[in-house]
Amino acid sequence: MSETASPPPTPPRPNGRAKPRQSDIARAAGVSQATVSLVLRGATTGVVLAPETRRRVLRAAEDLGYVPDPVATRLAAARNGMLGLYTFSTTFPTDVAHSYYPVLVGVEEEAAAQGQDLILFTGASRAAGTTSDAAAVRRVRAADGCLFFGRHVPEDPIRRLSEDGFPFVYIGRREEPGISHVGADYVSASAEVAARLAALGHHRVRYLRENDDAPASTDRERGVVDGARGAGLETVGLVERTDGGDVDARLARWRDEGVTAVVTEETDTGAALSGLTAAVARAGLSCPGDLSLALLGTPAAAPAAPVTGLAGAISGFGVPMREMGRAAVRLLLDLIEGSAAPQSHLLACEPVAGATLGPPHPGR
Amino acid sequence: MSETASPPPTPPRPNGRAKPRQSDIARAAGVSQATVSLVLRGATTGVVLAPETRRRVLRAAEDLGYVPDPVATRLAAARNGMLGLYTFSTTFPTDVAHSYYPVLVGVEEEAAAQGQDLILFTGASRAAGTTSDAAAVRRVRAADGCLFFGRHVPEDPIRRLSEDGFPFVYIGRREEPGISHVGADYVSASAEVAARLAALGHHRVRYLRENDDAPASTDRERGVVDGARGAGLETVGLVERTDGGDVDARLARWRDEGVTAVVTEETDTGAALSGLTAAVARAGLSCPGDLSLALLGTPAAAPAAPVTGLAGAISGFGVPMREMGRAAVRLLLDLIEGSAAPQSHLLACEPVAGATLGPPHPGR
DNA sequence: TCAAGAACCTAATACGTATTAACGTAACTT
DNA sequence: AAGTTACGTTAATACGTATTAGGTTCTTGA
Numbered sequence: 001m002s003e004t005a006s007p008p009p010t011p012p013r014p015n016g017r018a019k020p021r022q023s024d025i026a027r028a029a030g031v032s033q034a035t036v037s038l039v040l041r042g043a044t045t046g047v048v049l050a051p052e053t054r055r056r057v058l059r060a061a062e063d064l065g066y067v068p069d070p071v072a073t074r075l076a077a078a079r080n081g082m083l084g085l086y087t088f089s090t091t092f093p094t095d096v097a098h099s100y101y102p103v104l105v106g107v108e109e110e111a112a113a114q115g116q117d118l119i120l121f122t123g124a125s126r127a128a129g130t131t132s133d134a135a136a137v138r139r140v141r142a143a144d145g146c147l148f149f150g151r152h153v154p155e156d157p158i159r160r161l162s163e164d165g166f167p168f169v170y171i172g173r174r175e176e177p178g179i180s181h182v183g184a185d186y187v188s189a190s191a192e193v194a195a196r197l198a199a200l201g202h203h204r205v206r207y208l209r210e211n212d213d214a215p216a217s218t219d220r221e222r223g224v225v226d227g228a229r230g231a232g233l234e235t236v237g238l239v240e241r242t243d244g245g246d247v248d249a250r251l252a253r254w255r256d257e258g259v260t261a262v263v264t265e266e267t268d269t270g271a272a273l274s275g276l277t278a279a280v281a282r283a284g285l286s287c288p289g290d291l292s293l294a295l296l297g298t299p300a301a302a303p304a305a306p307v308t309g310l311a312g313a314i315s316g317f318g319v320p321m322r323e324m325g326r327a328a329v330r331l332l333l334d335l336i337e338g339s340a341a342p343q344s345h346l347l348a349c350e351p352v353a354g355a356t357l358g359p360p361h362p363g364r
Numbered sequence: 365m366s367e368t369a370s371p372p373p374t375p376p377r378p379n380g381r382a383k384p385r386q387s388d389i390a391r392a393a394g395v396s397q398a399t400v401s402l403v404l405r406g407a408t409t410g411v412v413l414a415p416e417t418r419r420r421v422l423r424a425a426e427d428l429g430y431v432p433d434p435v436a437t438r439l440a441a442a443r444n445g446m447l448g449l450y451t452f453s454t455t456f457p458t459d460v461a462h463s464y465y466p467v468l469v470g471v472e473e474e475a476a477a478q479g480q481d482l483i484l485f486t487g488a489s490r491a492a493g494t495t496s497d498a499a500a501v502r503r504v505r506a507a508d509g510c511l512f513f514g515r516h517v518p519e520d521p522i523r524r525l526s527e528d529g530f531p532f533v534y535i536g537r538r539e540e541p542g543i544s545h546v547g548a549d550y551v552s553a554s555a556e557v558a559a560r561l562a563a564l565g566h567h568r569v570r571y572l573r574e575n576d577d578a579p580a581s582t583d584r585e586r587g588v589v590d591g592a593r594g595a596g597l598e599t600v601g602l603v604e605r606t607d608g609g610d611v612d613a614r615l616a617r618w619r620d621e622g623v624t625a626v627v628t629e630e631t632d633t634g635a636a637l638s639g640l641t642a643a644v645a646r647a648g649l650s651c652p653g654d655l656s657l658a659l660l661g662t663p664a665a666a667p668a669a670p671v672t673g674l675a676g677a678i679s680g681f682g683v684p685m686r687e688m689g690r691a692a693v694r695l696l697l698d699l700i701e702g703s704a705a706p707q708s709h710l711l712a713c714e715p716v717a718g719a720t721l722g723p724p725h726p727g728r
Numbered sequence: 729t730c731a732a733g734a735a736c737c738t739a740a741t742a743c744g745t746a747t748t749a750a751c752g753t754a755a756c757t758t
Numbered sequence: 759a760a761g762t763t764a765c766g767t768t769a770a771t772a773c774g775t776a777t778t779a780g781g782t783t784c785t786t787g788a
Contacts (some may be wrong), residue, residue, distance in 0.1 A: 019505065019528060019774095021773095021774060021775085022774070022775065023774080031737075031738085032737070032738045032739080033738090033774090033775080034737080034738055034739075034740090034775095034776085034777080034778095035736090035737060035738070036775095037774095037775060037776060037777085038737090038776090038777090040775095041775090041776075048735070048736070049736070049737080050735080050736060050737085053736080053737080065524055067502040067505055068502075068774090068775080069505065069506075069773090069774055069775075070503065070505070070506035071435055071438045071439050071444065071506060071773090071774080071775095072439055072743095072773070072774035072775045072776095073774080073775060073776080074435045074743095074775090075435050075436055075439050075742095075743050075744070075745095075773085075774075075775075075776095076742080076743060076774075076775040076776045076777085080435075080506070081503075082483065082506070101465070108484065108486065111486070112486040117483060117484065117485050117486070117503060117506075118483065118484040118486075119446065119481060119482070119483045119484070120472065120481065120482040120483070120484055121481050122472065122475070122476040122481070122482075138431050138432065138434065139434050139445075139481060141431070141433060141434055141435065142434040142435055142438070142444070142446070142481075160429065160431070164383050383744095385743095385744060385745085386744070386745065387744080395767075395768085396767070396768050396769080397744090397745080397768090398745095398746085398747080398748095398767075398768055398769075398770090399766090399767060399768070400745095401744095401745060401746060401747085402746090402747090402767090404745095405745090405746075413766070413767085414765085414766060414767090417766080417767085432744085432745075433743090433744055433745075435743090435744080435745095436743070436744035436745045436746090436773095437744080437745060437746080438745095438773095439743085439744080439745075439746095439772095439773050439774070439775095440744075440745040440746040440747085440772075440773060441745075441746060441747090441773090
């Protein structure tokens with residue numbers, strides 16, 4: 001299934017080497033390399049070129065098929081029109097592909113719209129060497145600036161970037177002061193969900209969150225608790241964490257306790273949600289018939305194990321991932337151009353009506 | 365929804381500048397910059413450093429928090445550990461995201477596995493300037509090599525790359541000799557589908573193909589025709605092209621003509637398939653009850669307009685997109701390392717049994 | 729006609745690292 | 759003791775572009 005093709009003919013190049021350089025153009029046009037640079041770069045400060053010279057240089061550049069070397073451009077302290085996107089993933093990228101994909105789409109869209117190329121750095125890269133996080137993060141300096149993306153991020157190497165004045169933006173909320181991020185307003189959106197439950201008449205509710213302390217989870221918890229308090233829901237025992245234990249037992253206990261609604265969150269792994277829905281299905285319960293269910297966050301587009309026993313979409317809110325990607329690119333460009341100080345943006349989440357919320361139906 | 369954060373404290377750097385360089389280390393360790401490079405790079409050809417010197421240099425590098433500059437590295441050495449991925453898309457990238465996505469996943473997987481980073485070039489980029497295709501394609505030289513991806517590609521600029529000896533690989537079959545590509549064996553797979561129809565007892569069949577001449581479409585047509593001839597199907601009037609006309613009328617005509625099975629192809633737009641299935645649904649036909657249906661290619665993962673009226677998957681074959689991405693990366697790396705001549709790989713497609721094929725049921 | 733500008737261009741250098749030829753120096757041989 | 763080797767390090771240079779401080783020629787005004 002493999003066929004070797006004859007190599008293409010290689011026409012002689014003026015230089016003997018593959019790529020024509022500015023100095024080749026200079027020779028052809030009878031000017032200096034500096035002049036070529038000035039012509040091709042567009043007039044800089046005050047320097048004026050004779051129209052005739054410009055023409056000659058441009059002509060020669062065209063003839064030779066000149067291609068500016070982005071690396072050299074970058075080394076010579078200018079921009080190279082490339083933005084980095086560094087993805088930290090605990091698991092292999094493909095596993096979380098679906099839940100992160102919309103962000104990538106947004107980033108790509110906006111980057112293309114702004115005429116920037118994108119360098120994809122993968123956290124797992126360079127696995128061959130004895131590389132630390134630090135070494136991995138270093139590579140991003142090849143770009144004009146970088147976006148960081150993922151729930152968990154190695155902080156030290158990135159602090160170093162910050163100290164060096166390298167422009168970067170987190171996608172997702174961060175706690176560290178002085179660094180830029182574009183996040184979603186999980187607090188408000190989560191509070192709104194709690195309020196929705198209260199409005200339906202629920203009183204005893206459980207919020208099942210992931211057992212880690214990523215800002216996204218912390219924010220949601222805060223929103224749920226604040227919202228519950230504000231709406232008059234019971235807050236004692238409201239929050240529980242996934243602990244790898246028996247979800248079925250947990251669900252049964254909740255029913256015994258008179259819980260009428262459960263809220264959980266969607267993260268990159270989707271563990272909390274999938275575990276919960278599976279348990280609900282095993283218990284033979286329906287939503288919202290027996291139990292109301294709300295989800296904080298957008299579920300993956302095409303889950304490997306589709307949620308069974310649920311009629312429509314899960315109620316809660318959606319994360320504006322695509323718009324976050326776009327906003328992050330815009331902010332990063334502002335930082336690179338120096339036209340903005342480090343700053344943070346929180347985007348509003350969109351409520352999802354869904355089909356899993358209803359009035360309370362106490363179990364047993 | 366925006367908050368300005370205080371800038372982080374900037375600790376004094378030995379150099380007065382932001383990033384320590386090899387020459388800073390050299391000064392601190394009392395050696396030359398060249399020695400620093402040799403130490404940090406690992407022993408090159410025959411050059412041996414005194415263990416004591418190594419220690420001093422490494423120590424100094426550690427103390428100063430040295431970070432090699434990838435850009436300078438790339439300029440000095442030939443490689444920079446980055447592969448380009450250039451996507452040509454007729455429409456906006458996002459529109460075809462789903463159907464191309466598996467390839468991107470494969471590329472990213474393999475690139476990460478090989479310790480390479482990825483530069484995403486988008487054809488629409490640099491829209492601001494008066495840039496030609498040529499100028500757009502030039503940018504890929506920032507990488508060590510490049511993958512090209514898309515049904516239609518500007519040939520001239522790429523020929524130039526080829527002449528310059530720049531390593532690149534097409535994903536998808538190409539006609540041009542002497543350039544490398546990784547494609548799918550549409551001919552064999554399409555012929556197999558035709559044979560399957562014949563085995564079920566069909567005789568009068570139609571193949572509806574896209575109205576363009578991308579190699580992928582050409583190959584499929586050849587496969588269908590060859591396979592039909594080999595299996596004894598009627599070949600007169602077998603092939604038709606989409607022409608933007610009335611699909612319903614076309615379908616009705618087929619029924620009148622006694623056609624019992626229809627084959628179509630999936631491309632980046634998905635136009636042929638979606639038009640056809642919509643017409644089938646409007647005509648109140650079921651597959652395979654009234655009409656057998658086969659598809660050449662993998663349908664997009666999550667079609668915007670889900671196929672209605674079809675019980676299960678559409679029969680035909682699937683394109684190994686992810687594996688094509690992986691294979692293309694491997695081939696590109698071989699080319700870059702000079703360990704391989706330009707060559708082509710055709711990957712086998714996987715038959716999809718599906719639920720839309722059955723014995724012939726003449727209409728009317 | 730001379731000096732002062734203006735207009736155009738170039739020489740020189742920086743950017744940070746990799747590589748190679750060459751240079752001392754110390755150890756070893758005879 | 760002189761010559762040879764081996765060893766450890768460095769000077770020099772390349773990579774390709776950007777930038778700035780001049781240097782030449784050309785106008786222009788008096």
